[in-house]
Amino acid sequence: MNAEIITIGDEILIGQIVDTNSQWIGQQLNKIGVSVYQITSIQDDKEHILNALKEAQERVGIVIITGGLGPTKDDITKKTMAEFFNDGKVIEYPEVVVHIQKMFKKYNIPYKKVQQYQAQLPSKATLLMNNLGTAPGMWFYENNTVFVSLPGVPYEMKGLITHQVLPRIQKKFKLPFIIHKTIMTYGQGESTIAERIEDFENNLPPDIKLAYLPSFGRVRLRLSAKGENKEELETALNAKVNEVYQLIPEIITGLDDDSSLEKKVGELLKKSNQTIATAESLTGGKIAATLVSVAGSSAYYKGSFVTYSAETKIKLLDVSAETIKKHTVVSGEVALEMARGVKEKLQTNYAIAVTGNAGPTADHNDKSVGLVYIAFVSDDKEIVQEFNFGQPREKVINRTVSKALEILQKEIH
Template sequence: MKAEIITIGDELLNGQVIDTNSAWIARHLGALHIPVVHITSISDKGYAIKNALQQAEERADVIIMTGGLGPTRDDVTKAAVADYFGTTLVRNETVSAHVQEIFHRTGRKHMPAMNIGQADVLANAAVLFNDVGTAPGMAVERSGKYFAFLPGVPFEMKFLMENRVLPMLRNAYKSDVFVYNSYLLTVGIGESHLAEQIADIEDTLPPFITLAYLPRIGMVRLRFTGEGTDMEALTSITNSFKEQVVERIKDHVVSIDNRSFEEVLVQIFTDTGITLSTAESCTGGSISAQITAVPGASRMFQGAAVVYSNQAKMDVLGVLSETLTQYGAVSEPTVKEMAEGARRVFRTDYAIATSGIAGPGGGTETKPVGTVCIAVAGPSETRMQTFHFKNDRAINIERTVVAGLTMLWDILK
């Protein structure tokens, strides 16, 4: 059983909108052991839609298409799909009543005529009723292949996948071949160095187990994927190889499951009853945003001070004017006082502080763009470190966030 995802929209092709739908759909299909073999983004053109469907039908068993189901003229999916299947569009009265009710409920007395067309569905399709929007989904089965046509709006797509499509796939499309994924997250070691250290283990992997390297700035996630007919044996064998890797690189291992670095840190702080705060200059609150994006962070994160100016550093955190005058804002003495000031102000066990020149301007001969100082203050010590990144502002900020979290991880260990 193989799947293909097709996303429709010129905005995806010109970079105005990032395709997050495909990643979400692929993860949830993977949980059903339905691997995605192809992902395609196409324009809002009838010929592109029909060509994509023809190619997908040749190489996949489950085809999920999102986008182009809205009421405007550029939404041509339904007409193109009807032509592809050699069928027509018919008015679904239940959907029509639902669309009108949404307009009335939101206080809009007049419903544009174009919205009435959202109740038109393929004559040969099963309607996937959309409780949270006006565009219904549609499902078609032909020659053992399953097609689902869903809105491109992410929250509507997710509702229909979770409540309509996935339950049907779970019950009707069961495979004798299982796919098992096991994950491992590392920090502080580059992809090539990691591959070099575990090359001999990777060489002994059996043909039914593959290892993928998923690098991000400052970290690498490893994914062990096994395929077989005996799930219990597959899980045991796959995890045995992962355990060998964990033992080999244990100083760099953060997580042995599919959690993010921030999720691991939040869990550790929560389980041990310790607290965290941040004092951020060049990162502008990015570290605190990463932490508080994790559910349950309120149990361990107390607060953040975004202190961009020197005056703010002094007023909020108590950084000494003498320190700023003698060493400058981008210096280890300054971030030391920032981190210790955050611990004091927010009454936390640990604090991370950042100050740097993210760019593209502001650099000097002695402190060029990319110079960043980070401090982590804890109950027994404060560690400082200076980094020299490159010229890209966004990447410098991302590197600083990861470096700060890694320093926190190191001091916790």
């Protein structure tokens, strides 16, 4: 079964908000065996909506629409849906009126007659009660296609999808199983990995697909299978995962997003009951933010110094002014003194520090844009590595973060 997601709202098209609804809906549909065929974003315009619905009906069996529901004049989805289904009759649901009144009373908001419009649905619609908001969802079925219209407010949409839409879809359709296994890698680019596992990829059976999902310093390898027998799919995918592990073992951190580098670093530190601190210049605290994104990181992460200027490096981390004068702030020598300084200040087992030129200009030194130094210090070891991550600025910063985490995973013991 294929589905299409249609998001309605000028605010999405002009970039005022990011469409996270479609991403989340796609994930939930995939879990129950529904493949998303297309995602479309359109204006709050009647003709545009009508065309999108007509085209979607020709492509898929499930159409999910978010946005454009409410009491105001610019919320035209309900009227347009009624026109699409040639439905001139309206039904008012007293339970929705009571629900809206209770919500307004709870938050001390005066109830206005205009709100009652939200309780009025086209007669061909099945009411989807929105317990978290005032605009109910609508379920239509015509010409072998399900149409679901939901409010665009994320938490309201999620409640309706979870408790009403997904159970109805599962009851109405016989759905296959869709299973993914995602292998997390680091340290090598997509093309290098593809070359190393080329024979494996060429010999995959037709019911198993491989996708490369690259980001800064990391590549996720997603193996996917779709079929009627869940156990057989699991067995087949696990066998292929094991093959990949044998081909590129040294760059794999684990399966799925739970095996991120930051989580692996945290697990190593917890296991050895050790601590770490960070000192950052060009990354502006992003290494710290990544490490503390892991639940329970307070057990091993002690803090960070973001020393963006030469003055703060000297004042907060005891970096020598002479070292800066001789080598500039973008140097291995300064990175090493930063790492030593933060380790001493926060009394940790490990420390890592970064300094470099993220761009777009080289500031007040002669070092090229993209040049980065990363220093690692432990109780018995000190290392400094030089990298050139090129441009643009965002790439340099993100690759610095990834490389710092790679070094930590390698060196912590």
